[in-house]
Amino acid sequence: RKMYEDLKRVLQESEHIVFFGGAGVSTESNIPDFRSQSGIYSKKTYPYPAEVMISHDFFVTHPKEFYDFYFSEMVYENAQPNPAHIALAKLEEMGKLDAIVTQNIDGLHQKAGSKHVLELHGSIHRNRCSGCHRFYTLEEMKENRKEGIPVCPHCGKILKPEVVLYGEALDNAVVEESIRCIAQADTLIVGGTSLVVYPAAGLLQYFKGKHLILINKDMTSMDHKADIIIHDPIGEVLKEVASSIFSSSSAPSLRMLSKVQLGTKF
Ligand code: ZN
Numbered sequence: 001r002k003m004y005e006d007l008k009r010v011l012q013e014s015e016h017i018v019f020f021g022g023a024g025v026s027t028e029s030n031i032p033d034f035r036s037q038s039g040i041y042s043k044k045t046y047p048y049p050a051e052v053m054i055s056h057d058f059f060v061t062h063p064k065e066f067y068d069f070y071f072s073e074m075v076y077e078n079a080q081p082n083p084a085h086i087a088l089a090k091l092e093e094m095g096k097l098d099a100i101v102t103q104n105i106d107g108l109h110q111k112a113g114s115k116h117v118l119e120l121h122g123s124i125h126r127n128r129c130s131g132c133h134r135f136y137t138l139e140e141m142k143e144n145r146k147e148g149i150p151v152c153p154h155c156g157k158i159l160k161p162e163v164v165l166y167g168e169a170l171d172n173a174v175v176e177e178s179i180r181c182i183a184q185a186d187t188l189i190v191g192g193t194s195l196v197v198y199p200a201a202g203l204l205q206y207f208k209g210k211h212l213i214l215i216n217k218d219m220t221s222m223d224h225k226a227d228i229i230i231h232d233p234i235g236e237v238l239k240e241v242a243s244s245i246f247s248s249s250s251a252p253s254l255r256m257l258s259k260v261q262l263g264t265k266f
Contacts, residue, residue: 003230007241010187010211010228017097018185019088021234022193022200024216026104028082028235055166063149063158070161074105075124077138081112083239084191089113090246099181103193103200105163118178120170120199122163131157170199182206191215191234195222 011017023033046069052058053069081089089112091097099116100109107125109117127136129152141150141159150159164170182188186209194216195201204212204222214226215234223229230237 003228004237004241006228007213007230007237008244010213011091011096011241011245014096014187014211016184016186016209017091018181018188019097019100020182020188020190020193020200020204021084021100021102021104022191022195023104024192025082025084025102025234026079026106026108027192028084028233029076029079029106029108031076031079031104031106051166054163056168059160059165064147067145067148067150071142074163075138076106077124079106079108081108082235084235084237085109085112085114087238087242090242092116094246098185099178101178101181101203116181118174118181120164120174120178122161122171124161124163126162127159128162129155129157130160131155175199175203178203179206183208185209187211187213189213189215190220190222190226191238193220194218195220 027033046053047065048058050069050073053062053066054074059066085108088097088100088109092100092114099118100114101118101120102109103121105119105121105124107123125138127138127141127150128134129136131152132155134152134154136144136150136152136159141161144150144153144159151157152159182203183206185207188204188207188209188211190200190204190213192215193200195204201221211228212222212226213228213230214220214223215230215232215237217231217233219231
């Protein structure tokens, strides 16, 4: 409980919070972590490991199998923001949070109302034609499938999600902006990640601020460096801590906010 009180105090004092989030943020919206055993592989069996099926080479050589896997295991279009997404959106609206840096591709932070979201691994909501480079929404992409493969309605070439596949580089502009925000933050909250996935641990080295906060169900490799560590689900923690901050301001309550946000069109 003391950690919760400490976290409340830090959030109240902070003016430039950056949140760095991993798969654990999305699992509370019922999106499985495809790197964990209970995640991908749970629905059906595939002839190749996940790392192979979501690689750039596999996309090029086996587009049909790639998209079968992609649409059934990586796209959760009906998922809704959970209390973690909603609390973070609220902190941004209050002017306390500068940016969210995320490894998730589901767009749930934006769905909750967050504006400055840096998606290190891209997004299922941005898709581009490999021929004419036109952009398509997820819905348009699903509507334009031929034998399971999304193709461009203008030029007929295959569409590709702007999701960083194995064997592809991260977007440099996104990485640089993430570093800039982390370097300027007074408080860095790291949530829902065990920090083993590249480039998480590397990015955190740029943090020079006062408070490093780790919120993760399990221990992480950075626990020894953090000044506040909470081993509880991220949604639970942020909901409890943030609601006390919101109720002390004139802002709408978390309950009201969640009602508004859940109806928001992405
Ligand atoms: Zn095209």
